[in-house]
Amino acid sequence: MGHSTMVRKMTIVFGIVMAVAMLATVVLPLFGQGVGHSLTRTTTGDVSNNDGHNPAVIPTFPPPDTNFDNISFDNRYFHPTGLFTIAQPEGWQALSPTIRPDEVQVSLSNSQNLSVLQASVTKPDNPVTTAADLDAFFSEDLLNTSWATYNSWEETGRNILDDRIVIDFSVQTRGQNFIARQVSWVDEAGVIDSVRVITPENAAPLLQFLAETVPPTLETNDFFLASPFEWRSYADDAASHVIRYPNSWTVTDSAPGRPASISGDDVALRVESEADVAISDPDAAAGWVTSLRGGVNVLSVEPVTRGGVDGFSVAYSFTDVDGEPFSGLAVLLNGPDDQLHVADLRFPGGDVNLNEVDGDSEYSDLANVMETFTILPEAAE
Numbered sequence: 142m143g144h145s146t147m148v149r150k151m152t153i154v155f156g157i158v159m160a161v162a163m164l165a166t167v168v169l170p171l172f173g174q175g176v177g178h179s180l181t182r183t184t185t186g187d188v189s190n191n192d193g194h195n196p197a198v199i200p201t202f203p204p205p206d207t208n209f210d211n212i213s214f215d216n217r218y219f220h221p222t223g224l225f226t227i228a229q230p231e232g233w234q235a236l237s238p239t240i241r242p243d244e245v246q247v248s249l250s251n252s253q254n255l256s257v258l259q260a261s262v263t264k265p266d267n268p269v270t271t272a273a274d275l276d277a278f279f280s281e282d283l284l285n286t287s288w289a290t291y292n293s294w295e296e297t298g299r300n301i302l303d304d305r306i307v308i309d310f311s312v313q314t315r316g317q318n319f320i321a322r323q324v325s326w327v328d329e330a331g332v333i334d335s336v337r338v339i340t341p342e343n344a345a346p347l348l349q350f351l352a353e354t355v356p357p358t359l360e361t362n363d364f365f366l367a368s369p370f371e372w373r374s375y376a377d378d379a380a381s382h383v384i385r386y387p388n389s390w391t392v393t394d395s396a397p398g399r400p401a402s403i404s405g406d407d408v409a410l411r412v413e414s415e416a417d418v419a420i421s422d423p424d425a426a427a428g429w430v431t432s433l434r435g436g437v438n439v440l441s442v443e444p445v446t447r448g449g450v451d452g453f454s455v456a457y458s459f460t461d462v463d464g465e466p467f468s469g470l471a472v473l474l475n476g477p478d479d480q481l482h483v484a485d486l487r488f489p490g491g492d493v494n495l496n497e498v499d500g501d502s503e504y505s506d507l508a509n510v511m512e513t514f515t516i517l518p519e520a521a522e
Contacts, residue, residue, distance in 0.1 A: 202317070202341040203254060209350050214358065218260075220245055223365050223374030223385050223513075225334070227260045228358035230351075240388070242371050256347060259337040260359055262328075264370060269327050272301045278333065279308060279325065288312060307352075311342075318342040322352040330363040364448075368509050375401055378517065380414040382474070382482045385513040387506060408488045408507065412514070418481040420473050426453035430471050433485075436460060440468075440494040447515035450474050452482075454511065456496045466491030470507070472514045484514040 213231040233249035246261035288294040298309035310321040325335040336356040340348040376383035379398035390405030400413035423442040440456040452474035474482040
């Protein structure tokens, strides 16, 4: 699902929340951990206490809730990479996200009903285009890895429904039994989207409700998939824009609706919006950039379209107060209501035209960063 289909009223949540003790030790697995873990599918059955004589007390599950009318899906979780968003039900807290070169994910946990929602976007090594490919992708070895923090797991059912695969599980950890359902499909861009729901074994209605309700809310931002998976994103919901950047860079200053500063590797990036400004043509774009400081030399101006709005990409060069040469690229996007969205990147080196660099250039990452700058969808509507 592309960038233009991301839902309105996105609540940007970068919540990295401490896991509730019971969930951390009893419930939460690491969905899709790296290759190298191993797990037997049979439990050790050891529920004794430390001296091995008396059975340990196994906590009982809370009574299952069958009324789900009070579960609100008004908020959305925005993954720190910017690669996907998903509905965050009220009462489910986001735990520390996982970010790897081939997969990003997050777990949302509920300490009251001991349930977990796990969402992931995976870039497969080989193309996965059909339901049969998807079926083969989720092999026993891969699933074994994904349940690595549980004592045992068993696949209890697998069905291909149109372009999706639904896999049911029975899992056990620390003497308690859980049930799980995983729904996976291939995005239009070729990545694999998955939502896994885990609940106590006595909460099958909750499992079914969440497995039907949550997967349709996972939306991949295909616009960002051309940049590395492990890059982070800066999103300002108040200003309604977002940009991705290498994970070695740091946000040094930011506030909702205010200019943000991001720096790294001798690079300075400023992201902001300006009210009552519209850039109508290349000359106006060049003039806006040259008005920022004296001595700016505009190298090129290119029209761009991002997130359904038009703008310009202005490459320029200048010298600082010490006479050192610098280059820059300013992307100017005309948002609605004459709101100008600006990403301005500056870096050492004279006369580097980021509008013309190719993939082999030492500056290609900088060009790729600026290509990710876009406005959030509700701003374009």
